[in-house]
Amino acid sequence: MTYEKLFYDGDWHASTGTETIPVVSSATEQEVGRVPRGTADDVDRAVKAARRAFESWSRLTVEERAQWLEKLAAAMKTRVPQIAEAIAHEVGTALGFATKVQAEFPIMMIGMNAKFIREAKLEEELGNSLVIKEPLGVVGCVTPWNYPLHQVVCKIAPGLAAGCTLVLKPAEMAPLSAFMLADAAREIGLPKGVLNIVSGSGRVVGEAIVSHPDVDMVSFTGSLQAGRRIASVAGDGIKKVCLELGGKSAFVVLDDAPFDKAIPAGVNNCMQNSGQTCSAWTRMLVPRARHDEAVELAKAQLAKLTLGDPFDKNTRLGPLASATQRDSVLAFIEQGKKEGATLAAGGGRPANLPTGYFVEPTIFANVNNAMAIAQEEIFGPVLSIIPYDSDSDAVAIANDSAYGLSGGVWAGTPERALGVARQLRTGQVDINGGRFNALAPFGGYKKSGIGREIGPLAVEEFFQLKSIQR
Numbered sequence: 453m454t455y456e457k458l459f460y461d462g463d464w465h466a467s468t469g470t471e472t473i474p475v476v477s478s479a480t481e482q483e484v485g486r487v488p489r490g491t492a493d494d495v496d497r498a499v500k501a502a503r504r505a506f507e508s509w510s511r512l513t514v515e516e517r518a519q520w521l522e523k524l525a526a527a528m529k530t531r532v533p534q535i536a537e538a539i540a541h542e543v544g545t546a547l548g549f550a551t552k553v554q555a556e557f558p559i560m561m562i563g564m565n566a567k568f569i570r571e572a573k574l575e576e577e578l579g580n581s582l583v584i585k586e587p588l589g590v591v592g593c594v595t596p597w598n599y600p601l602h603q604v605v606c607k608i609a610p611g612l613a614a615g616c617t618l619v620l621k622p623a624e625m626a627p628l629s630a631f632m633l634a635d636a637a638r639e640i641g642l643p644k645g646v647l648n649i650v651s652g653s654g655r656v657v658g659e660a661i662v663s664h665p666d667v668d669m670v671s672f673t674g675s676l677q678a679g680r681r682i683a684s685v686a687g688d689g690i691k692k693v694c695l696e697l698g699g700k701s702a703f704v705v706l707d708d709a710p711f712d713k714a715i716p717a718g719v720n721n722c723m724q725n726s727g728q729t730c731s732a733w734t735r736m737l738v739p740r741a742r743h744d745e746a747v748e749l750a751k752a753q754l755a756k757l758t759l760g761d762p763f764d765k766n767t768r769l770g771p772l773a774s775a776t777q778r779d780s781v782l783a784f785i786e787q788g789k790k791e792g793a794t795l796a797a798g799g800g801r802p803a804n805l806p807t808g809y810f811v812e813p814t815i816f817a818n819v820n821n822a823m824a825i826a827q828e829e830i831f832g833p834v835l836s837i838i839p840y841d842s843d844s845d846a847v848a849i850a851n852d853s854a855y856g857l858s859g860g861v862w863a864g865t866p867e868r869a870l871g872v873a874r875q876l877r878t879g880q881v882d883i884n885g886g887r888f889n890a891l892a893p894f895g896g897y898k899k900s901g902i903g904r905e906i907g908p909l910a911v912e913e914f915f916q917l918k919s920i921q922r
């Protein structure tokens with residue numbers, strides 16, 4: 453799975469640099485591919501191509517752009533097995549989950565954006581004004597490794613639909629699916645310069661995109677730390693920024709909830725993709741009187757999530773994506789023990805899996821929300837169970853976080869759950885097992901970000917508004 457060239461201006465081009473980036477399998481620690489380590493000069497060429505392409509792409513009819521998206525989705529569909537395999541290696545996602553969630557789902561979202569743009573209301577009369585939504589321009593996209601294709605699609609599909617042209621830097625650790633997307637774009641003959649991909653490091657290629665004078669908007673998904681840097685660099689150039697950052701989401705289990713359903717659902721949510729999910733419910737808030745019962749149910753559910761090789765069909769949880777990620781998660785676990793939380797399950801590296809970046813799924817009980825394991829985004833399979841004393845106490849604990857990305861509430865009745873959901877300062881809340889919805893806007897309050905992705909409302913991020921008075 454080696455790609456020797458970058459993709460811009462409608463074709464493959466050798467990097468102006470000579471270095472390459474190894475792509476490593478999280479389960480075997482062996483190299484499975486390589487991509488170019490791009491340079492600022494490569495970025496400049498890609499941005500110029502995007503700028504040239506903007507003229508014609510932004511003037512296509514909505515129907516023409518919708519058809520391009522449908523063609524791109526169709527070309528990507530034929531690549532599902534390769535995409536899933538690549539991501540199972542890169543991220544460690546179990547193959548079955550990788551196929552559905554890492555490959556099929558984002559490909560479906562490409563097609564959905566065709567529908568969104570066809571149905572978008574692009575002009576509106578307001579008093580004596582005609583208000584027009586126009587494509588924003590050249591968009592620089594920088595994405596992380598945990599759901600690599602999904603995060604790319606969340607930017608490029610609405611961006612292309614809206615009439616923008618794009619330059620993308622995928623994560624160093626998981627770049628392969630972006631190259632498969634480039635391959636699909638070339639195969640269908642997507643107009644040149646509309647979609648450009650430059651792999652490389654955040655420090656070099658990422659910064660070159662964010663600071664490039666010809667980039668009008670930056671759409672970033674990743675850590676708070678990098679988001680802060682990107683927002684300030686983009687701010688310097690007065691560029692629009694969309695930031696999808698981290699989370700430390702709370703799942704509030706109310707005293708009348710069916711614990712036998714709610715607790716397992718909460719554990720599954722937290723552990724999805726081995727906890728490497730920005731929206732994961734990593735804090736489980738339970739009534740103090742039922743804390744021990746909740747811990748037992750959580751442990752029983754955790755025992756069902758088999759840890760192992762992502763390519764083994766019995767595996768639910770694979771390894772973490774990298775040695776750095778593993779070591780950082782293990783350090784948080786040590787900190788949780790030191791701070792006095794009760795280690796209820798897991799807590800280290802699994803003895804039976806010496807190779808690969810595995811960490812045992814871990815549960816801490818009797819966690820105080822002030823502890824680091826309740827405040828910091830661990831980005832691994834670590835659940836903190838936190839007791840609360842009343843509904844208002846639960847809401848206060850849930851909101852006592854720098855982040856506000858996601859969350860859940862489970863109650864005896866939907867009305868009661870909704871009442872609590874309304875009080876959470878967070879961009880998404882699932883009540884009583886409500887499922888993920890690909891039409892719903894996704895994004896953060898507070899330090900979880902700025903702007904929204906996913907669904908028809910996300911296309912709006914890629915427009916400028918023009919008012920014409922008459």
Ligand code: NAP
Pocket residue numbers: 594595596597598599603621622623624625652653654655657658659662673674675676677678679681682695696697698699729730829831857895896900901
């Ligand atoms: P990261 O270190 O912030 O990296 C994200 C991307 O930004 C990578 O492509 C990275 O390049 C690049 N980058 C880093 N510094 C940069 C800079 N100064 N300028 C431009 N680009 C820069 O995050 P990560 O470790 O890959 O991903 C995990 C984080 O993403 C978690 O905090 C998670 O919560 C967050 N996340 C949020 C969402 C959401 O929708 N809210 C979704 C998924 C993940 P490299 O490839 O060189 O690292």
Ligand code: MG
Pocket residue numbers: none
């Ligand atoms: Mg990183």
